[in-house]
Amino acid sequence: xxxxxxxxxxxxxxxxxxxxxxxxxxxxxxxxxxxxxxxxxxxxxxxxxxxxxxxxxxxxxxxxxxxxxxxxxxxxxxxxxxxxxxxxxxxxxxxxxxxxxxxxxxxxxxxxxxxxxxxxxxxxxxxxxxxxxxxxxxxxxxxxxxxxxxxxxxxxxxxxxxxxxxxxxxxxxxxxxxxxxxxxxxxxxxxxxxxxxxxxxxxxxxxxxxxxxxxxxxxxxxxxxxxxxxxxxxxxxxxxxxxxxxxxxxxxxxxxxxxxxxxxxxxxxxxxxxxxxxxxxxxxxxxxxxxxxxxxxxxxxxxxxxxxxxxxxxxxxxxxxxxxxxxxxxxxxxxxxxxxxxxxxxxxxxxxxxxxxxxxxxxxxxxxxxxxxxxxxxxxxxxxxxxxxxxxxxxxxxxxxxxxxxxxxxxxxxxxxxxxxxxxxxxxxxxxxxxxxxxxxxxxxxxxxxxxxxxxxxxxxxxxxxxxxxxxxxxxxxxxxxxxxxxxxxxxxxxxxxxxxxxxxxxxxxxxxxxxxxxxxxxxxxxxxxxxxxxxxxxxxxxxxxxxxxxxxxxxxxxxxxxxxxxxxxxxxxxxxxxxxxxxxxxxxxxxxxxxxxxxxxxxx
Amino acid sequence: xxxxxxxxxxxxxxxxxxxxxxxxxxxxxxxxxxxxxxxxxxxxxxxxxxxxxxxxxxxxxxxxxxxxxxxxxxxxxxxxxxxxxxxxxxxxxxxxxxxxxxxxxxxxxxxxxx
Numbered sequence: 001x002x003x004x005x006x007x008x009x010x011x012x013x014x015x016x017x018x019x020x021x022x023x024x025x026x027x028x029x030x031x032x033x034x035x036x037x038x039x040x041x042x043x044x045x046x047x048x049x050x051x052x053x054x055x056x057x058x059x060x061x062x063x064x065x066x067x068x069x070x071x072x073x074x075x076x077x078x079x080x081x082x083x084x085x086x087x088x089x090x091x092x093x094x095x096x097x098x099x100x101x102x103x104x105x106x107x108x109x110x111x112x113x114x115x116x117x118x119x120x121x122x123x124x125x126x127x128x129x130x131x132x133x134x135x136x137x138x139x140x141x142x143x144x145x146x147x148x149x150x151x152x153x154x155x156x157x158x159x160x161x162x163x164x165x166x167x168x169x170x171x172x173x174x175x176x177x178x179x180x181x182x183x184x185x186x187x188x189x190x191x192x193x194x195x196x197x198x199x200x201x202x203x204x205x206x207x208x209x210x211x212x213x214x215x216x217x218x219x220x221x222x223x224x225x226x227x228x229x230x231x232x233x234x235x236x237x238x239x240x241x242x243x244x245x246x247x248x249x250x251x252x253x254x255x256x257x258x259x260x261x262x263x264x265x266x267x268x269x270x271x272x273x274x275x276x277x278x279x280x281x282x283x284x285x286x287x288x289x290x291x292x293x294x295x296x297x298x299x300x301x302x303x304x305x306x307x308x309x310x311x312x313x314x315x316x317x318x319x320x321x322x323x324x325x326x327x328x329x330x331x332x333x334x335x336x337x338x339x340x341x342x343x344x345x346x347x348x349x350x351x352x353x354x355x356x357x358x359x360x361x362x363x364x365x366x367x368x369x370x371x372x373x374x375x376x377x378x379x380x381x382x383x384x385x386x387x388x389x390x391x392x393x394x395x396x397x398x399x400x401x402x403x404x405x406x407x408x409x410x411x412x413x414x415x416x417x418x419x420x421x422x423x424x425x426x427x428x429x430x431x432x433x434x435x436x437x438x439x440x441x442x443x444x445x446x447x448x449x450x451x452x453x454x455x456x457x458x459x460x461x462x463x464x465x466x467x468x469x470x471x472x473x474x475x476x477x478x479x480x481x482x483x484x485x486x487x488x489x490x491x492x493x494x495x496x497x498x499x500x501x502x503x504x505x506x507x508x509x510x511x512x513x514x515x516x517x518x519x520x521x522x523x524x525x526x527x528x529x530x531x532x533x534x535x536x537x538x539x540x541x542x543x544x545x546x547x548x549x550x551x552x553x554x555x556x557x558x559x560x561x562x563x564x565x566x567x568x569x570x571x572x573x574x575x576x577x578x579x580x581x582x583x584x585x586x587x588x589x590x591x592x593x594x595x596x597x598x599x600x601x602x603x604x605x
Numbered sequence: 606x607x608x609x610x611x612x613x614x615x616x617x618x619x620x621x622x623x624x625x626x627x628x629x630x631x632x633x634x635x636x637x638x639x640x641x642x643x644x645x646x647x648x649x650x651x652x653x654x655x656x657x658x659x660x661x662x663x664x665x666x667x668x669x670x671x672x673x674x675x676x677x678x679x680x681x682x683x684x685x686x687x688x689x690x691x692x693x694x695x696x697x698x699x700x701x702x703x704x705x706x707x708x709x710x711x712x713x714x715x716x717x718x719x
Contacts, residue, residue, distance in 0.1 A: 133680060140687040147694055154701045158716040164698050165717075168625065171638055171691050178645045178684060179618070185677070186652040235717045300719070450719040580718035582634065582711050583626045590622055 005060035005077045008046040008087050009128060009138075012038045012094075012121030016114045023110030035113040036098050039120050043091040046124060050084035054493075056513040057504065058084075059130075070509045072192040078130025078508050081494035082335050086258055087127040089342050090251035094120030096346065097243035100470045103462035104243060104353055112152065119145035119247060126255050130508060132181050132267075133191045135259060139177065139223070143170050146252060149244045150236040158453050161580065162239035169232040169585050173222030176593065180215030183208055184267070193266040194508035197501055205271035210604050213272070214597035216263050217283075218589075224256030226320055227290040228588040230313045231578055234297070237309030238452060242353025245305060249312040249349065250342030257316065257338075261323045261331065261498070269501050276326050278603035280410075282596060283324030288415060290317025291422035297578070299429040299545065300571065302364040302449035304352045307433055308345065311388065311426040315341050315396075318419050322403040330406025331495035336481060336488065337399025343478030344387045344395055348430070350471035351381040355437070357461040361454055364433045369440025376468060378438030380475050385430030387479050389542045390423050392527075392535040398482040400538075401531035402491070408530070416534055424538035428545025435550055442550030450575065488525030493518065610651035618644035631699035631709040635692055642688045646681050653677030 015038025019031050052058060058079040061067075065074020098116055101108060122142035129135050147170070151163025185191060187208055188199035200209065218229065225233040233253070237245050264279070272279060294314030301307035315337070322334030354377055356362050359370050371378055387395025400423065404416045435441040461467075481487065497503070497514075506512045552560065577584075621641030628634035653674030659666070661675035703709050 133683075137683060137687070140691070144687075144690050144694060147691070147698075151698050151701075154698070155705070157702065157705045157714060160698050160702045160705065161711075161714045161716050164631065164695060164702070164711070167691060167695050167698070168634065168638060171688075172622070172625065172641065174687075175618075175641055175645055178680075179648060182645065182648045182652055182677070182680075185680075191676070238717060452719075453716050575719045578719055580715065583628055586622060587626045590626070 002058070002060045004045060004049065005058050005079055005128065006062070008042045008049060008091060009121050009125030011042045011045070012091070012117045012124070014038065016118040016121065019110055019114050019117065023114070028110075031110045031113045032098075032102055035117045036095065036102075038117055039091055039095045039098055042121065042124060043088065043095050046084060046088035046091050049079055049128075050081055050088050053079045053081050053084050055517045057507040059508060059511075067509050067511075072190070072195045072509055075131045075134050076192065076508070077128045078194070078504070079128050080497050080504075081490070082498045083127045083258065083262070085335065085494065086251070086254060086338065087124040089339060090123035090127065090247070090255070091120050093246055093250045093342060093346055094123070096470055096474060097246045100350055100353070100467060101243045103464070103466045104357065105241060105458060106460040106462050115145045115149050115152075116244075119149065123247075123251050123255055127258060130194065131192050132184065132196065136174065136177050136181060139259070140174055142252065142255070143167075143174065146248065150240045150248075152241060152244070153239070153456065156239070156456060158455070159239040162235040165580070165582050165585060166232045166236040168582050169229070169589060170222055172586055172589055173219045173229070176215040177219035180212045180219065183212040183215070187212070192508070193262065194505040197267045197270045198505050198509060200267065201270035203271065205604065207601065209271055210600050211597065213268050214593065214600055217260055218593045218596060220256045220259040220263070221286070222256070222589065223252065224260065224320065225253050225313050225316050226286050227293050227313075227317070228592040230290065230294070231585040231588060233313055234306050234309040234578065235580060237312070238303055238306040239455070242305070242349050242356065245308070245349040245352075246346040249308065249345045253312060253316050254319065254338045254342065257319050257323055257334070260320075261334075264326070265499050265501055266504060272604055275604050278600060280324055280326050281603075282599055284321055284412065284415065287317045287320035287324050288418050290314070290320060291419060292317070292425075293574075295422040295425035295429070297574065298426045299549065300448060300450065300575065301429070302446070303452035304355065304362045304364060304433060305349065306452055307364070307429055308348050308352065311430060312345060314422050314426040315345070315388070318400075318403070318422060321415055321419060322399070322406065325403070325406045325410050325412065327406040327410055328492055328495045328499060329409060330403045331498060332488065332491035333399045333402025333404075333406060335491045335495060336402060337396050340396045340399060340478050340481035341388065343474045343481070344384045347384045347471045347474040347478060348381060350467065350474065351377060351384070354464070354467050354471065356455060356457050357464070357467075360457045363451055363454065364436050365444060365446060365449060365451065366454075367437045368444045369437075371438035372440055374438065378434060380468070380471050381438065382431060382434040384475050384478065385427055385434055387475070388423070388430065389427035389538050390420070390535050391539045392532045393482050395479050395482060396423070397531075397535055398488055398525065400535060401527040402488065404531045404534060405528060408528075416530065417537075420534040420538040421541060424541025425545055427538065428542035429549065431542055431546040432549035435546060443553060483524070485524050486520055486522040489520045493520060610647055610654075614644045614648040614651065617641070617647065629710050629712065631702060631711060632696070634711065635695045635699065638695070639688065639692055642684070645684055649677040649681045649684070
């Protein structure tokens with residue numbers, strides 16, 4: 001049954017090839033059908049794979065190059081529940097985006113379907129592979145498809161700039177990854193993740209491995225949009241078509257985080273396991289800065305898609321904290337948060353698409369009160385925003401609760417309030433936007449919010465209720481994540497497997513299955529009182545932030561003047577950093593790499 | 606094995622990134638990206654080099670003949686294919702920027718910021 005393993009990646013790629021081949025002389029319905037069918041099949045196989053990888057890793061060695069005597073030379077997929085779960089999320093979101101595009105982008109030419117289908121397949125391949133260089137190839141394949149999709153509207157300047165910024169930043173990140181891979185290959189002579197980890201395990205770590213760690217982590221963090229490598233993301237999201245944004249925010253960013261976790265737990269845990277405090281310290285700090293800075297920038301946006309993009313950056317920071325605590329509980333929290341965040345953020349972006357189609361703008365100030373006639377759309381938008389805050393048993397709560405528990409176990413409980421503040425701030429910004437657009441609350445002018453160039457609305461939008469239905473379905477699924485009985489326990493079991501390097505190496509290199517699958521209960525995972533309180537606190541912060549954003553002008557003048565004097569210059573400085581100029585982005589990337597590498601060079605010994 | 610190739614790889618990587626950071630022209634920027642990438646080719650080939658090794662073609666060669674590492678060469682080939690795709694895409698986007706904005710200076714596009 002090992003033939004089933006590569007199918008989630010292979011089928012969409014074949015589908016994309018067939019659409020390319022027949023695209024010029026077949027009607028649009030054929031492209032749509034092929035794209036939806038191949039992505040749907042991929043989704044089904046990813047789900048099967050997720051279920052069947054629970055007892056043990058599912059392996060597939062391409063060309064029959066099985067490891068001999070514990071040495072892996074061939075290229076292989078090694079599938080664990082978390083990786084397969086992310087593949088299923090990626091293909092599921094691609095399917096939803098393609099269905100939405102049926103009505104939203106009725107005149108899309110066949111390259112759109114080719115790119116979307118290939119993008120979905122590449123994301124699956126990236127999540128499933130067990131080989132470091134193969135990971136790079138999938139990374140680049142999904143990258144190229146994503147750059148082209150970001151710049152898809154080539155008649156507008158914004159998408160071109162967003163596409164170029166994304167392409168150049170991510171490509172520099174990819175070169176860092178190749179360099180890191182080359183260094184690891186030089187040290188170990190292996191490219192299989194388990195093999196590299198196994199070879200490094202017996203040796204004392206040296207400077208070369210530290211450099212390789214830095215380059216790989218930074219390269220993948222560029223994709224994951226972690227500060228200071230996040231600058232490309234807002235540009236790309238603001239300009240890409242709404243269904244594409246669903247994939248960018250819901251799956252692509254998270255795949256960067258998965259890669260960091262995968263590299264750590266298969267390779268670097270071996271040489272650096274004793275020094276994991278140094279690695280945890282740097283990554284937790286990056287995650288917290290990202291969560292807070294992303295949330296703050298989110299509050300300063302009036303362009304809805306750009307606002308959601310910064311909210312994604314903030315959540316990527318929270319997920320990175322979950323991964324960086326290097327703990328089973330918090331890794332499970334990151335995984336469940338990826339699931340709920342992907343669905344809810346996807347729903348929000350789809351709502352933005354409908355807003356653009358109905359009201360011909362996506363700017364909060366320009367749309368002031370114009371959404372009053374769309375109560376259902378407004379409800380979906382606002383409820384999805386609430387789901388992202390992490391109120392008890394709503395949406396992303398399960399992820400927050402598990403990360404909180406992990407942080408308590410690791411004696412870094414102080415991260416919990418910071419994460420709650422970040423979630424509240426970003427959620428408040430979304431609620432403010434919803435209130436201004438769909439209720440007409442607050443003033444029409446706000447000097448805090450920067451307007452962005454407007455976007456051409458799609459020319460022919462088909463059946464509108466269908467668009468709403470897709471967004472509503474994703475909303476319901478995303479909200480339910482915290483209420484699915486047994487999901488938390490399964491995520492924890494998956495995280496435990498993910499972290500077990502020795503068992504992974506035994507299964508991949510020697511084919512020895514791990515014994516005994518625990519019977520997992522189908523009950524809601526209990527959460528602590530602190531998590532409930534932090535969830536409620538985040539909700540209160542969100543309400544305060546939304547109210548502040550809407551009715552700031554009612555505060556006494558003296559307060560506002562003082563606040564403007566104190567907070568104005570730093571905020572302007574922060575905006576200036578997000579300059580939209582690609583040279584600046586790459587400079588930040590270089591500086592960030594140097595700082596992270598420098599800290600690890602000093603601490604990892 | 607000499608350290609020279611590693612120094613060259615490092616130098617090319619650094620000047621490529623310097624070029625990207627200071628670029629005033631999207632075509633120049635795309636080429637700087639290619640320069641940066643070239644450093645990975647040199648690094649990979651230097652890693653696979655074996656002193657006195659022949660090409661890794663084993664047809665009609667005595668068993669036990671020294672050869673350089675074929676794996677890094679195929680990695681380099683893959684790397685080249687990937688980079689050409691990205692380069693083509695960036696150049697296509699740059700061409701359209703020129704059509705729309707009549708400039709290819711990334712500082713002057715200025716559609717997105719903040």
